[in-house]
Amino acid sequence: MVEIALGTALAAIGAGVAVGFAGLGSGLGQGMAAAGSVGAVAEDPDMFAQGILFTALPETQAIYGFLIAILLMVFGGILGGGTALPVEVGLVAVGAGAAIGFAGLGSGMGQGMAAASSVGAVVEDPDMFSQGILFTALPETQAIYGFLIAILLMVFGGILGG
Amino acid sequence: MVESITAIVTSLGFSSIESFLGLIFLVGAVIGVIVVIVTIKPVLDTFPYAYPNARVRARIGRLFTEKQFSEIIEADDLEEVKNYLRGVPEYAQYVDKYPLEKALDTQLAETNDLLARIAPGSIKPVFSALLKKWDIKNIKSILTAKEVGLSREETLDLMVPFGEISESLEKLVDAKDVTEVVTGLEGTEYAQVLEDALNDYKEKDMLLPLESALDKYYLNNLIKAASNPSDDSTTILNNYIGTQVDSTNLKIILRAKVDGLKYDDIQPYMITKGYQIREWKLKDLMEAEDVSGVVSSLESTDYSSIMAEALAEYNATGSIAPFETALDKYIITMAKNLSTKKPFGVGPIIAFLSRKEIEIKNLKVIARGKREVGFPVSKIKEMLI
Numbered sequence: 001m002v003e004i005a006l007g008t009a010l011a012a013i014g015a016g017v018a019v020g021f022a023g024l025g026s027g028l029g030q031g032m033a034a035a036g037s038v039g040a041v042a043e044d045p046d047m048f049a050q051g052i053l054f055t056a057l058p059e060t061q062a063i064y065g066f067l068i069a070i071l072l073m074v075f076g077g078i079l080g081g082g083t084a085l086p087v088e089v090g091l092v093a094v095g096a097g098a099a100i101g102f103a104g105l106g107s108g109m110g111q112g113m114a115a116a117s118s119v120g121a122v123v124e125d126p127d128m129f130s131q132g133i134l135f136t137a138l139p140e141t142q143a144i145y146g147f148l149i150a151i152l153l154m155v156f157g158g159i160l161g162g
Numbered sequence: 163m164v165e166s167i168t169a170i171v172t173s174l175g176f177s178s179i180e181s182f183l184g185l186i187f188l189v190g191a192v193i194g195v196i197v198v199i200v201t202i203k204p205v206l207d208t209f210p211y212a213y214p215n216a217r218v219r220a221r222i223g224r225l226f227t228e229k230q231f232s233e234i235i236e237a238d239d240l241e242e243v244k245n246y247l248r249g250v251p252e253y254a255q256y257v258d259k260y261p262l263e264k265a266l267d268t269q270l271a272e273t274n275d276l277l278a279r280i281a282p283g284s285i286k287p288v289f290s291a292l293l294k295k296w297d298i299k300n301i302k303s304i305l306t307a308k309e310v311g312l313s314r315e316e317t318l319d320l321m322v323p324f325g326e327i328s329e330s331l332e333k334l335v336d337a338k339d340v341t342e343v344v345t346g347l348e349g350t351e352y353a354q355v356l357e358d359a360l361n362d363y364k365e366k367d368m369l370l371p372l373e374s375a376l377d378k379y380y381l382n383n384l385i386k387a388a389s390n391p392s393d394d395s396t397t398i399l400n401n402y403i404g405t406q407v408d409s410t411n412l413k414i415i416l417r418a419k420v421d422g423l424k425y426d427d428i429q430p431y432m433i434t435k436g437y438q439i440r441e442w443k444l445k446d447l448m449e450a451e452d453v454s455g456v457v458s459s460l461e462s463t464d465y466s467s468i469m470a471e472a473l474a475e476y477n478a479t480g481s482i483a484p485f486e487t488a489l490d491k492y493i494i495t496m497a498k499n500l501s502t503k504k505p506f507g508v509g510p511i512i513a514f515l516s517r518k519e520i521e522i523k524n525l526k527v528i529a530r531g532k533r534e535v536g537f538p539v540s541k542i543k544e545m546l547i
Contacts, residue, residue, distance in 0.1 A: 006180065013187070017194075024198070028205055032212045039216030039280075047220075087179060088167065105198070109205045113506060116212040120510070123216060124223035
């Protein structure tokens with residue numbers, strides 16, 4: 001059986017939380033945007049490009065979660081044979097994972113609802129495209145906050161660059 | 163650092179830091195699950211509406227604007243109106259196939275059919291019940307055709323090719339008389355409804371009892387479909403249907419009061435289980451002496467102010483049209499507000515259906531106006547909703 005230090009195991013939990021919750025929010029949001037886009041394309045095939053664009057927007061939260069998870073795994077000693085983490089650094093890793101995980105969950109769902117609504121607005125009135133993009137981009141900020149805090153926790157918590 | 167954490171953990175009564183972390187993660191996991199459930203629930207409620215709402219909003223965008231209506235009204239004759247509609251994909255497919263009024267009805271029926279197909283599961287029964295309107299319209303048309311002796315072709319021109327019995331319409335059209343039409347409906351849900359009213363029809367020698375039985379069956383069916391609200395959207399739909407029932411009841415009572423009818427004459431035509439006007443209130447309204455008595459009895463309901471405003475015009479003209487217009491406008495405003503109140507739920511669907519019905523009604527008004535040579539444009543504009 002592979003011996004894993006407690007700190008490293010905590011980093012693994014952090015990685016799981018990061019990609020799991022961010023992916024959940026992103027998936028729900030993207031599903032909602034996709035359902036709206038399919039409806040729009042069914043009525044107006046010219047909506048395909050806009051539909052793809054709005055559906056792609058809630059993908060970013062999953063990407064942030066995925067990036068943080070990879071960093072935690074690499075610098076936490078799970079991938080690449082790095083050194084095992086002490087327990088207190090492992091707790092920091094859980095905090096970093098939770099930061100992007102929960103921020104990504106809320107942001108992804110919010111962005112999905114905004115995207116689905118924007119697709120509806122654009123198919124009703126094509127002049128609404130730029131406003132739709134703007135409103136849909138707004139819920140991205142929460143994920144960016146979560147991502148930044150996760151990075152800062154990793155940098156100053158001794159995971160990255162330490 | 164590690165020593166101080168271990169000391170704190172030990173002072174809390176834990177034998178090791180691992181057992182403390184285990185508890186912390188268990189608590190964290192429980193909190194995480196609660197957060198996820200609470201956050202996801204509203205999203206999951208709105209999820210089924212993303213697809214139908216996008217389709218509906220696409221169609222809202224294609225509804226005629228005021229400018230387009232002005233262009234249609236300015237048409238020189240009916241043929242020019244048809245030409246305009248030939249340029250709109252939704253209408254083009256039916257305008258050359260059917261007489262104009264039937265083409266418009268068919269377009270509306272197609273809209274009802276689409277909504278019944280794409281509506282999310284929880285509201286589907288209501289939209290399926292709404293689709294029965296076309297069965298009822300077709301049956302009424304056949305009954306009227308038999309009563310006034312229309313030819314087979316004339317009767318078929320009145321049929322809207324939507325609804326559950328659309329495939330057996332030709333057989334019904336071939337029936338010799340009203341009784342045979344009712345017999346021909348055997349095996350459908352409408353047979354029993356009409357058989358119950360058939361004796362009344364034979365006694366009074368008028369279609370009203372049969373028509374009224376069908377209308378009552380339609381609305382009761384609609385109420386039944388909306389009667390078990392399970393979330394915000396179904397509750398809103400329930401209230402909207404209930405308001406339509408209230409409006410129908412009020413219109414019947416007002417017409418009856420103008421004709422001087424009493425409680426016993428009106429009661430058979432009433433549909434209970436409205437939204438604001440419950441059974442006891444309906445009794446009060448039916449027992450009112452006259453139109454102003456009906457309006458006073460409406461106090462404490464939302465209809466009070468709009469009906470009181472219309473009362474002045476009724477007193478001046480003696481026509482109940484102002485009441486009917488006020489009630490129609492009330493429902494239109496309600497549908498419009500629902501779209502902003504519940505944008506991720508049933509709101510846009512109700513708003514679209516309401517606006518589509520108004521569009522069809524207005525196009526029919528224009529068609530009727532253009533059919534009469536020299537009918538003034540200003541008069542048509544006045545008649546539009």
